[in-house]
Amino acid sequence: MTNTAAAAAEAALLTVEGLRVLLPSRTARASGTESWGSPVVDGLSFQLQAGQTLGLVGESGSGKTMTALTLMGLLPPQAQVEGHVYFQGPQGRVDWLALDPRQRRRYRGSQIAMIFQEPSTALNPLYTCGQQLRETLQANTSLTPGEIRSRAVQLFEEVQLSPQLLERYPHQLSGGQIQRVAIACAIASNPKLLIADEPTTALDVTVQAEILRLLANLQQQRQMAILFITHDLSLVAELADQVIVMYRGQAVEQASVEQVFRDPRHPYTRGLLACRPVLERRLRRLPTLQDFQVEETQEQPGSLSIEHQWRQVEITAAEEEERLQRLQSQQPLLQVRELRTHYAVRQGLFRRQVGELRAVDGISFDLYPGETLGLVGESGCGKTTLGRTLLRLIRASSGQVLYDGDEWLRLPPQRLRRLRREIQLIFQDPVASLDPRMTVGESVMEPMWLHRIGANSAERRKRAEQLFQRVGLDPESLNRMPHQFSGGQRQRICIARALASEPRLIICDEAVSSLDVSVQAQVLNLLKDLQEELGLTYLFISHDLSVVKFMSDRIMVMNRGRIEEIGPASQIYQYPQQDYTRRLIAAIPKGDPKRRTHLPQTG
Structure with a gap:
């Protein structure tokens, strides 16, 4: 190491040198012997300066979260850690891995804090949000009880939450509000380093934009360093200064955000950039990592550029218009007229009705055989309620639904049972929708x-x-249990199960929102292939307009139980008629580093 590099390392807030993390192999855990599997983090080195944001990018299993847990000192006791981690604390530079658990507790929370990937499980459901925030302040500061109460109010205001929410439980808040509570707990003690592990996963694009803007503002005000972990490179462009791309535990690319987006060197990075649906083009298929020849030992860029991949599969405006005209020349498979689904709002000891929630409020549309109709909107707009009402899993309050000419909502039980096989649902969470037994x-x-x-x-x-x-799985694995498959494989199993009854219409309810972008591309391509092969019709529900635009012939934008607008996919994106649609489009990460200081307002 040169003198300049050594001086930079000394001045850095966080320095990681040759970090290697190993966990016991399955056979070792079963037999009690000491045997190690492949390293989950293998030779990772980087520096993070005060006030800087470093993006750590990669798919599930690449070692991102294990790196974060190592930096927080939260690895399981049986893990073996090699290398060096230096942190610039109040008493000077410390060797983090050499500290004992008691010494680390003095830093954790007060100097190094973490926002976990799933805030709803990170917060205790038995305590109010205020109790949990005050507990954090009590553990990491020397404030008096009165000062703690005042500080809790101040923190909620800082993360743009009403202080009234301090007395609510986590389940009484929306996903975006829960994430803000988690951020308030993380910054409560004014840490120097904030580790954000997938803080926007499965959030609406508008809420996601708000969280990114909030993190950027907090960093500017507090001069925190942020280690931002995600599987989506387009998010990193909105926030980070430097990027590390991880693949199978190793850093395969490390550079500034501008350099990575302008000239990605490693084929894995090229693949991650290409897998994400793009709004500016209409593609027939999404490029996947396999198209970029990603091999563990490969170091040279892939043979196919992103631009070349896109040109090969781009759909022209004339092709799109011709397909839509052909679809709409048929009799609709599904006709929905003035459909309403209302819920009674009850309060008090005797649960008296005090109001009504109009989850679906007078919706009308047609869906044609072989068409994909995209349904997009924020959480709480009524998308899932509409899908479940159409499946008759929820009772409609009023309206008419015609399925292939039949009065769907008024079918007698025997006829309904025969037709149910023709309409299937792919759920958002494949883990929860497969029986673990x-x-x-x-x-x-x-x-x-x-x-x-x-x-x-x-x-x-x-x-x-x-x-x-047909869905790209090994038939020999039919006897395995759900937990023995990856997330992408489990979603393919759910697709196979939906196809088992030979359906005509499939409702995809956020079917790819929790998947890595590379796995997401594979599943979206699979759904398109199956549609072409089997003549399937899709109602594709998502909060991600870029995914919906790729999949759909037409897009229906939903807000507060009503349809804001409906039209051809490209037209909705290029010429949105409603302000709500414009806000959704503005909030989508564009993968442009120049937008980092211009995150859109979404309120």
Whole structure:
């Protein structure tokens, strides 16, 4: 190390040198012997200066969160850590890995704080938000009880929350509000380093923009350093100064944000940039990591550029218009007229009705055979309620739904049971929608048994194997349990299960929102291939307009239970008619480093 580099390392708030983290292998845990698996973090080195934001990017399993847990001192006791981590604390530079647990507790919370990926599980459901914030202040500061109460109010105002919410429980807040509470707890003791682990995952684009703007403002006011962890490079462009791209525990690219977006050197980085749907183009298929020849040992850039990939699969305006005209020349498969779903709002000891929540409030639209109709809007706008009302999982208050000419909402039970096989649902969370006590083969064959598809078990088994092949899974894995698959594989299993009953219409409810961008691209391509092969019709529900635009022939924008506007996908993006739609489009991360100081207002 040169004298200049050594001086820079000494001055850095955080210096990581050759960090290597190993966890016991499965056989070691089962037998009690000492045996280590492949490193989950392998030779990671970087420096983070005070007031700087470093983006740590990669897919699930790349080592991002393990790096964060190492820096927080929260790794399991059996983990083996090698290398050096130096932190510039109040008493000078300390070797973080050499500190004992008691010494680390003096830094954790007061000097180094973390926003966890899932705030709803990071907060205790048994305590109010105020109690949890005051507990954090009590543990990390020497303030009096009165000063703690005043400081809690001040912190809530700083993260743009009403102090009245201090007395509410986490389940009484929206996703964006819960994330703000988590941020308030993290910054309560004015830490020098804030680690944000996927702080905007599964949030609406508008709420996501608000959280990014909030973090940028807090950093500017407090001169904090931020380690921002995400799987989405376009988010990093909005906030970070430097970027580290991780792949299988290693840093495969490390440079400024501008350099990474202008000239990505590693094929994995190129793939991550290309996998994200782009709003400026209409693509037939999304490029995937495999298109960029990502290999563990490869160091040279891939042979196919992002621009070349896009040009190969771009859809022209004439092709888009011709397809839409062909679809709309048919009789609609689904006709919805003035559909309403209202909920009674009850309060008090006797649960008297004091109002009414109009989740779906007079919606009308047509859906044509073979079409994908995108439904986009913020959380709470009524998207999921509409989907479940159409499936008759929720009772409609009024309105008419015609499915292939049948009065869907008034079908007798016997006729409804026969037609249910034709309308299926793919849920947002594949973990929650698969029974953990059943093999994935049993889950896929269950709809066949319910709808009497296949003469016997052997025939259903053979069909399940064919479905697994169709969605890109190994038929030999039918006997495995859901927890033995990755997130992307579990979502493919859910797609296979939806196809098992030979449906005509599939409602995709946030089916890709929790997936890595690379896995998301594979699943979206799969859904398009299946539509072309089987003639499927989709109602595609999402809060992500870029994903909806890629998938959809037409887009329907929903707000507060009503349809704001509906039209061809490209037209909605290029010429939005409503202010609400314009705000949704403005809040989408564009992957432009120049926007870092111009995050859009969404209120």
